Amino acid sequence: MTVPNLGTGERNESSTPPPNFISTIIDEDLQSGKHKTVITRFPPEPNGYLHIGHAKSICINFGLASAYNGRCHLRFDDTNPTKEETEYVETIKESVRWLGFDWGEHLYYASDYFEQLYHWAEELIQKGKAYVDDLTADQIREYRGTLTEPGKESPYRQRSTEENLDLFRRMRAGEFPDGSRVLRAKIDMASPNMNLRDPVMYRILHATHPHTGDDWNIYPMYDYAHGQSDSIEGITHSICTLEFEDHRPLYEWFIEQLGIYRPQQIEFARLNLTYSVMSKRKLLELVKEGNVSGWDDPRMPTLVGMRRRGYTPESIRNFCERIGVGRNDSWIDMSILEESVREDLNERAPRVMGVLRPLRLVIDNYPEQMTEEFDAANHPNKPEMGSRKVPFSRVVYIEKDDFMEEPAKGYFRLAPGREVRLRYAYIVQCVGVVKDENTGEVVEVHCTYDPETRGGSTPDGRKIKGTIHWVSARHSIQAEVRLYDRLFTVPNPGGDRNGPDWKSCLNPASIERIGSCRMEPCLASAEPESRYQFERQGYFYVDPSDSSPGAPVFNRTVTLRDSWAKSGG
RNA sequence: UGGGGCGUCGCCAAGCGGUAAGGCACCGGAUUUUGAUUCCGGCACUCCCAGGUUCGAUCCCUGGCGCCCCAGCCA
Numbered sequence: 001m002t003v004p005n006l007g008t009g010e011r012n013e014s015s016t017p018p019p020n021f022i023s024t025i026i027d028e029d030l031q032s033g034k035h036k037t038v039i040t041r042f043p044p045e046p047n048g049y050l051h052i053g054h055a056k057s058i059c060i061n062f063g064l065a066s067a068y069n070g071r072c073h074l075r076f077d078d079t080n081p082t083k084e085e086t087e088y089v090e091t092i093k094e095s096v097r098w099l100g101f102d103w104g105e106h107l108y109y110a111s112d113y114f115e116q117l118y119h120w121a122e123e124l125i126q127k128g129k130a131y132v133d134d135l136t137a138d139q140i141r142e143y144r145g146t147l148t149e150p151g152k153e154s155p156y157r158q159r160s161t162e163e164n165l166d167l168f169r170r171m172r173a174g175e176f177p178d179g180s181r182v183l184r185a186k187i188d189m190a191s192p193n194m195n196l197r198d199p200v201m202y203r204i205l206h207a208t209h210p211h212t213g214d215d216w217n218i219y220p221m222y223d224y225a226h227g228q229s230d231s232i233e234g235i236t237h238s239i240c241t242l243e244f245e246d247h248r249p250l251y252e253w254f255i256e257q258l259g260i261y262r263p264q265q266i267e268f269a270r271l272n273l274t275y276s277v278m279s280k281r282k283l284l285e286l287v288k289e290g291n292v293s294g295w296d297d298p299r300m301p302t303l304v305g306m307r308r309r310g311y312t313p314e315s316i317r318n319f320c321e322r323i324g325v326g327r328n329d330s331w332i333d334m335s336i337l338e339e340s341v342r343e344d345l346n347e348r349a350p351r352v353m354g355v356l357r358p359l360r361l362v363i364d365n366y367p368e369q370m371t372e373e374f375d376a377a378n379h380p381n382k383p384e385m386g387s388r389k390v391p392f393s394r395v396v397y398i399e400k401d402d403f404m405e406e407p408a409k410g411y412f413r414l415a416p417g418r419e420v421r422l423r424y425a426y427i428v429q430c431v432g433v434v435k436d437e438n439t440g441e442v443v444e445v446h447c448t449y450d451p452e453t454r455g456g457s458t459p460d461g462r463k464i465k466g467t468i469h470w471v472s473a474r475h476s477i478q479a480e481v482r483l484y485d486r487l488f489t490v491p492n493p494g495g496d497r498n499g500p501d502w503k504s505c506l507n508p509a510s511i512e513r514i515g516s517c518r519m520e521p522c523l524a525s526a527e528p529e530s531r532y533q534f535e536r537q538g539y540f541y542v543d544p545s546d547s548s549p550g551a552p553v554f555n556r557t558v559t560l561r562d563s564w565a566k567s568g569g
Numbered sequence: 570u571g572g573g574g575c576g577u578c579g580c581c582a583a584g585c586g587g588u589a590a591g592g593c594a595c596c597g598g599a600u601u602u603u604g605a606u607u608c609c610g611g612c613a614c615u616c617c618c619a620g621g622u623u624c625g626a627u628c629c630c631u632g633g634c635g636c637c638c639c640a641g642c643c644a
Contacts, residue, residue: 045644149571242575380606535603
């Protein structure tokens, strides 16, 4: 596996995924001599953006190729020019690269094989295995039968080879209007497998294709193109999701009729993530209807969205490794994804102090003009990450949550009469509050500090239970922070047949923008795409699109674990 | 009611006839100037159910039950 350094601070990493049922099959194939090398492929349709579900497939395909020193092709399944666009091709390539994979020279398009596919179609006609059907789409549907009743044969099924060939060539030549005829495989209209009831191979589409331009007036169906594309590329293990299992007999039928190399298809269960939706259709709908700001909205499970949220490629790869590969329909708990980023970011994100919801704290006995600088570690467990100076003065901001006039049971932050440690600075004791005359809300807290506790130490050995973060009012900078939460309020949006529609499960609190946050001064120069841990808050990513020099915008990637909040605090 | 799959801890997931790995979640407890991290410890006498084969079955057989997918000129 090649993990290119894209200059975003990503680590290099090489790992072999744990064994699973697919690698077991590959082991057997290698041992039996059926294959000498492993060639897989990731075959996206360029009609949308890649999401975390695709990441699973990418990790499986590229991961296997790398583990066995084989290779993985990137092939765009561009068989439907009415739905696909070139803009998606570049974004998809970039996402695969960002995830850390490299297809080398092996970039392909199904459209590269259109001519070959066409010749094979003529071959099938010649063998009496395919025919041109004049039935309308509706009629074809009627003739197909149902799950429990066999279909009936089209009246055009017995056309002569000559007529079929003539018609098919004229379809290619553009003599007929869209939808007027199709080429069908002649298999079995009574097959219990619907895919074998004379499936459509070609449809007439007078559309301009991103790659082949106006060369074609007919386009192959995915089912006719996919298997042969794999065959052409010499794919040894064609890995796809479960819903294509029923199509395998069809792919193999084409391969057999044509007498060409047969790749082995292996199906696995697609990824479902709780509190999320994964279908392209639904994601597109969210984008189009403005429920999110775009494909790269940090709440989207798209790779571009997750990237903007602050997820690292490593964390996503690690996630894919953790969830495993199997054939059970499963719903992966969001916490596994979250824990994957935390694990990564905990190691690499420098710590910093930022106050999201500022509350003024005045230290009555601290000299008005005085300023001190305290040394703050960039990482508590990694001295090699160094430290920085944080300015301190008489007025600081603390988090609103870190003060309670009437402290709840078990609360050990600041409250009237109580002591708390201002991280790296001093122990302070609350001696009074100032309230808003009208609302009664505490707008300012007054404290005294203990000069003996400089740096936050307690020379007398007294135990201070609470340590809170702060920022000097005079020295801090203002910044915007965006707090993101799960996009849906229920684990399986729309999954309950009798429950609410998936879109009514959207979480209204999935984003909260706070423009009045106060941060320690070093953050004025925070680089776009860099990551920090705001102590006691979570991990944040400097938004590359909305930040400007000196005015960073921080996206919360994920919160820190919070056993106090969890316990009901 | 046709065909194809799947059923091991709350969520994933190993296991492939010899007596239930691991991760996430959860619950303790230690360390901690992040209620973070780290660290220890706990967490399925049981593998959808019922029969059968076997000295022995989560793994084999039979019969149930439950869930998912398939009736696009989408992929």
